[in-house]
Amino acid sequence: MLDPRFIRENMELVESRLKTRGEGVDLGRFRELDTRRREMLLQSETLKALRNKVSEEISRIKDKSQAQGRIAEMREVSQKIKGLDEELRGVEEELENVLLMIPNIPHASVPVGTSEADNVEVRQWGKRPVMDFTPKPHWEIGEDLRILDFERGAKLTGARFTLYRGAGARLERALLNFMLDLHTERHNYLEMLPPFMVNRESMTGTGQLPKFEDDLFHLDGVDYFLIPTAEVPVTNIHRNEILRGDDLPLLYTAYTPCFRKEAGSYGKDTRGLIRQHQFNKVELVKFSHPEHSYAELDRLLDNAEEVLRLLGLHYRVVELCTGDIGFSAAKTFDIEVWLPGQDTFREISSCSNFEDFQARRASIRFREDEKAKPEYVHTLNGSGLAVGRALVAVLENYQQADGSVMIPEALRPYMGGQERIS
């Protein structure tokens, strides 16, 4: 959520900055409601001040029969207040809804663009593996080795669900343990294991709601949602809290499955593991001092890249343009891993600084020191990494001419020393 006061005072600026996202945001409604709200608030509060004053006078009168006139008067004042407050509540509710639907303002450094095509490549690491045979896509590798079973996944649940079998299941587990160990032991993140379903407040805090309810799985009978990313529970750990400035930055990592309806992606990536309704992810989340959040973003991105470097996987880093960054983000870098089986780079991590956008929604603040006023923290997060897609990358990059797959050095301790899947 943007700061309403900031919008009020910088209407044109906000409107033009948001326009670069490609969504026309009309702030006229905001201005109308905001003005109306303050007018009504003033009226209501003036009457309340009067009532408080007179009520206090009444309390001092011993003989209440002397106070009948004023009591009657206040009865009317109270009626008026009640009416005003009711109307005010309606206005505030609508204002809140308007505010919750306004996306974050992109950081000044974000390249302006309208689509994915305008994203800017920042760097590449490693190079494409040399293969003297035609590389297979991972779904073929997985089926041939009988470690991925798409048909039975579909039987058990439906499209976009997969059964991992044997070494496939273990490879997935190896990857996520490897990632968690790296981030906790080498990068100083604190491991969390949060609930995999959360309530509406949490989803609103990070920005999934109210705008993207269609993308979420909702439980029947209780108002809970399956999390689409660990970002939601982990960021909301500190919802409605005031943190100590000394404790910042807080670095958390968490493995969770992620559940997404992928509404609107019908027909896209229908084969293989790329786009599933359920996938595993190791997430990195930071609560940062506002002044250091961009330095923290660079570090977070590097922490995520480190996973790929240790796995020896070729990748590139892309800076998303204004037209492509997410609703809540002020700036985002994607990491895309090379997939020989598909002859292309595919997103495997997305690292963002949300600045105070989520912090304001979720009311996550800190005090610089004991005396200081609370300020909003900056929240950041990034995948470190998407485990399913990492498995895809391993299969496709380490496939051999004979159909087997070499296991990257770094993962072997997690595979009981196994060097190859065949």
Next chain:
RNA sequence: GGAGAGAUGGCCGAGUAGGUCGAAGGCGCUCGCCUGCUAAGCGAGUAUACUGGGAAACCGGUAUCGAGGGUUCGAAUCCCUCUCUCUCCGCCA
């Protein structure tokens, strides 16, 4: 799922015949005094949000005692609903 108890400020904890309670007291914290240093002691201060005025320092108003409604001139205190926590029973990994 059944029965009961509870939810007050950073923490602990008073406050139920409704008014002077944003809320006693203690702890913690901040500043000052004092002691050669430390501890102890003494004094003052110590919530948040919105809002009006002001360049600002700051001054004023309103709200907040789990959340939401109700009764009343007036509610932390009375009534209703909900949420959460704890205890016991049942069920269960």
